[in-house]
Amino acid sequence: MLRGLLTLTCLEIKIFVREPLGLFGTVGVPVLVFVLFGRLIGQRVRQGAPEMPRVLTADLPILVSILIVLSAVMSLVTVVAIYREGGILKRLRATPLRPHTILIAHVAVKLVFAVLTLLAMVLAGRRYLPADADVPWVSFALALLFTTVCLISLGFVLASVVPTARFAQPVGTLVFYPMLGLCGLFVPVAAMPASLQLVSKALPLTYAVSLLRGIWRGDGWLAHLGDVGILVMVLVGATALTVRVFRWS
Amino acid sequence: MYGPTVAVDDVSFEVVAGEIFGLIGPNGAGKTTMECVEGLRTLDGGEVTVLGLSPTRDNYRLQDRIGVQLQEAQLQKRIKVREAVDLWASLYRTSVDPDRLIEQLGLTDKRDAWFMTLSGGQKQRLFIALALINDPELVFLDELTTGLDPQARRAIWDLVRGIRQRGKTVFLTTHLMEEAERLCDRVAIIDHGRIVDIGAPGELVRRHCRERTVIVGTSDPMAPDRFRAIPGVTSVIGDTTHLTIRGEGEDLVTRVIQCVATHGIAVTDFRTEVPTLEDVFLTLTGHTIRD
Numbered sequence: 001m002l003r004g005l006l007t008l009t010c011l012e013i014k015i016f017v018r019e020p021l022g023l024f025g026t027v028g029v030p031v032l033v034f035v036l037f038g039r040l041i042g043q044r045v046r047q048g049a050p051e052m053p054r055v056l057t058a059d060l061p062i063l064v065s066i067l068i069v070l071s072a073v074m075s076l077v078t079v080v081a082i083y084r085e086g087g088i089l090k091r092l093r094a095t096p097l098r099p100h101t102i103l104i105a106h107v108a109v110k111l112v113f114a115v116l117t118l119l120a121m122v123l124a125g126r127r128y129l130p131a132d133a134d135v136p137w138v139s140f141a142l143a144l145l146f147t148t149v150c151l152i153s154l155g156f157v158l159a160s161v162v163p164t165a166r167f168a169q170p171v172g173t174l175v176f177y178p179m180l181g182l183c184g185l186f187v188p189v190a191a192m193p194a195s196l197q198l199v200s201k202a203l204p205l206t207y208a209v210s211l212l213r214g215i216w217r218g219d220g221w222l223a224h225l226g227d228v229g230i231l232v233m234v235l236v237g238a239t240a241l242t243v244r245v246f247r248w249s
Numbered sequence: 250m251y252g253p254t255v256a257v258d259d260v261s262f263e264v265v266a267g268e269i270f271g272l273i274g275p276n277g278a279g280k281t282t283m284e285c286v287e288g289l290r291t292l293d294g295g296e297v298t299v300l301g302l303s304p305t306r307d308n309y310r311l312q313d314r315i316g317v318q319l320q321e322a323q324l325q326k327r328i329k330v331r332e333a334v335d336l337w338a339s340l341y342r343t344s345v346d347p348d349r350l351i352e353q354l355g356l357t358d359k360r361d362a363w364f365m366t367l368s369g370g371q372k373q374r375l376f377i378a379l380a381l382i383n384d385p386e387l388v389f390l391d392e393l394t395t396g397l398d399p400q401a402r403r404a405i406w407d408l409v410r411g412i413r414q415r416g417k418t419v420f421l422t423t424h425l426m427e428e429a430e431r432l433c434d435r436v437a438i439i440d441h442g443r444i445v446d447i448g449a450p451g452e453l454v455r456r457h458c459r460e461r462t463v464i465v466g467t468s469d470p471m472a473p474d475r476f477r478a479i480p481g482v483t484s485v486i487g488d489t490t491h492l493t494i495r496g497e498g499e500d501l502v503t504r505v506i507q508c509v510a511t512h513g514i515a516v517t518d519f520r521t522e523v524p525t526l527e528d529v530f531l532t533l534t535g536h537t538i539r540d
């Protein structure tokens with residue numbers, strides 16, 4: 001059914017591009033955040049100036065990458081909810097397509113746009129990249145895709161339980177965006193009070209940040225086996241749960 | 250069982266190849282049955298065989314040989330007509346020519362239009378196209394014309410008759426009695442999850458609604474008694490201008506005409522009311538279909 005998957009993925013990409021607002025939210029916003037902060041803070045991003053918060057200097061690309069991941073997850077939750085409510089999932093199921101093919105096609109679309117956004121960020125904001133950046137791009141792109149897949153699996157659990165499409169966006173925002181504050185981007189995990197550290201360590205996003213930051217710096221994947229392991233566990237657990245609770249109509 | 254009520258309890262029927270078979274019943278019952286047959290729902294008892302296959306075990310092989318139109322289904326808002334038909338064509342082992350199909354369903358002008366811009370009738374025609382793309386042996390149509398205006402409805406009926414003409418079998422659900430009567434070769438009436446009766450619409454009417462009504466416009470004061478004397482007449486009521494004659498038997502109308510001729514009754518109006526499937530439904534279930 002590879003042909004069906006490819007056809008469906010290409011078609012969904014075309015359809016996605018036809019909605020300007022969705023496209024802007026996915027690709028435009030992360031790139032804009034990067035360029036805006038880059039301009040505002042200017043040279044100090046490159047130098048990693050100590051008087052600026054780390055998240056706006058050395059970690060700015062990581063922040064933007066996390067925004068890319070989260071917007072992919074949110075967009076997937078919404079699309080799945082809309083497709084279910086509109087009976088599109090059900091209609092596609094009444095074909096020889098394997099049901100999971102339909103969902104995998106949507107994941108593929110999100111991955112394509114995640115890579116494209118990363119590319120756009122690098123092209124639009126090259127001069128704001130930190131000075132010593134000697135980023136292993138292929139490895140980083142892979143880390144971004146891996147992280148996106150793992151968090152999207154959580155998105156599927158969410159998409160399975162939201163009652164209607166109208167709830168998808170707000171519920172998704174409520175679940176995912178608070179994680180941003182405790183994932184170690186704005187405040188290092190080690191600097192948090194003990195109780196918050198516990199919460200932080202329970203959030204998948206913390207491991208995503210740690211992995212992306214490490215690969216960006218040039219660490220090998222082996223140095224982040226712990227992060228990868230936990231994200232794989234999230235992926236496996238969430239997928240198993242989705243298989244049990246996902247509703248097609 | 251879905252929730253506290255049994256949607257479908259005792260439903261046994263066979264659909265004959267090449268016919269249009271209709272399932273009539275209150276919303277829900279027919280759809281549930283259809284979804285079990287299409288393999289979209291799993292049964293919790295009983296047995297369904299479609300084209301010799303089990304909808305659950307042989308789902309993918311079955312999907313290749315059937316066509317499906319679902320009630321209240323949508324497509325992606327911004328998918329083009331041509332793209333939808335092409336996508337569906339790519340999903341099946343065999344497919345008919347997408348351009349010809351689009352033309353046959355009168356959508357050539359709309360081939361590059363987004364789904365969200367189509368009218369209700371155009372959307373339904375597109376869904377019929379998707380149901381026919383794999384040249385299926387058996388086509389399922391669920392509440393095909395619900396929400397369409399009479400003109401669009403008639404156009405769709407012609408399309409469905411066209412499907413039968415090509416030798417396909419059509420299985421449809423409807424709660425429009427007129428639709429069932431005009432379109433279906435045979436219908437099954439479902440009530441409270443059970444099949445109450447199956448047969449050709451005309452046959453069902455003959456079987457369950459034997460009463461005929463003749464309305465005669467006359468001011469002849471002798472007329473009511475003359476009509477009452479006709480064998481089979483059960484009641485004659487009316488005023489000085491119109492009489493409503495009710496009775497049983499296929500030949501009631503003939504006998505009323507003979508009576509008029511024999512006694513030289515002056516008649517200004519003559520109408521008959523023949524029972525319809527609607528009356529059959531009411532007789533069999535005790536309620537109208539919208540209750």
